[in-house]
Amino acid sequence: SQKIEQNSEALNIQEGKTATLTCNYTNYSPAYLQWYRQDPGRGPVFLLLIRENEKEKRKERLKVTFDTTLKQSLFHITASQPADSATYLCARTGTASKLTFGTGTRLQVTL
Amino acid sequence: NAGVTQTPKFQVLKTGQSMTLQCAQDMNHEYMSWYRQDPGMGLRLIHYSVGAGITDQGEVPNGYNVSRSTTEDFPLRLLSAAPSQTSVYFCASSADRIATGELFFGEGSRLTVL
Numbered sequence: 001s002q003k004i005e006q007n008s009e010a011l012n013i014q015e016g017k018t019a020t021l022t023c024n025y026t027n028y029s030p031a032y033l034q035w036y037r038q039d040p041g042r043g044p045v046f047l048l049l050i051r052e053n054e055k056e057k058r059k060e061r062l063k064v065t066f067d068t069t070l071k072q073s074l075f076h077i078t079a080s081q082p083a084d085s086a087t088y089l090c091a092r093t094g095t096a097s098k099l100t101f102g103t104g105t106r107l108q109v110t111l
Numbered sequence: 112n113a114g115v116t117q118t119p120k121f122q123v124l125k126t127g128q129s130m131t132l133q134c135a136q137d138m139n140h141e142y143m144s145w146y147r148q149d150p151g152m153g154l155r156l157i158h159y160s161v162g163a164g165i166t167d168q169g170e171v172p173n174g175y176n177v178s179r180s181t182t183e184d185f186p187l188r189l190l191s192a193a194p195s196q197t198s199v200y201f202c203a204s205s206a207d208r209i210a211t212g213e214l215f216f217g218e219g220s221r222l223t224v225l
Contacts, residue, residue: 008151034213043201043216044154089154098169099214103153
């Protein structure tokens with residue numbers, strides 16, 4: 001089965017530093033990987049999508065990389081702020097119309 | 112635009128009761144789906160639809176029923192609630208029928224089955 005794995009341990013970093021979250025997948029490379037942000041008690045919100053033929057995608061302070069050799073995507077938040085504290089979910093496209101999510105990594109940015 | 116609207120936000124059921132979680136979107140999206148989210152399990156796909164009249168099973172469909180009579184609405188029915196169905200349920204929609212694009216999520220429906 002297609003699995004997607006994220007570090008279940010919370011990531012604690014200091015304000016201003018770069019946060020790096022990891023998403024690993026098994027079996028074949030997905031055509032797309034997506035990243036979402038989820039705040040407590042809320043639905044996930046889409047952040048970025050990266051295609052398998054793209055090595056890197058940027059949006060403001062966010063950067064996503066896709067390494068098909070390592071079967072891994074990295075999600076970076078530069079100059080992190082306390083407002084970035086949330087759970088970040090990685091998702092892969094599998095067979096048509098089925099998006100598989102990881103369990104998410106909670107990020108805590110402290111002053 | 113309201114986006115994806117789910118009702119109710121909270122519900123408590125007794126074992127064996129049935130109920131329907133409502134989901135409506137006003138973005139004219141073809142693709143709609145239901146996920147459940149449990150601690151340590153992530154979001155798991157229950158059922159999805161790629162258009163009116165078309166539904167299919169996801170990863171955890173047992174105990175749930177769906178229909179899609181209109182583009183806007185995608186209700187999720189619990190036929191005979193069990194404590195294992197205690198969870199947070201999210202409805203999501205996408206303009207892309209094969210879900211390679213952005214998913215728009217509702218705010219969730221928190222269900223407790225006693």
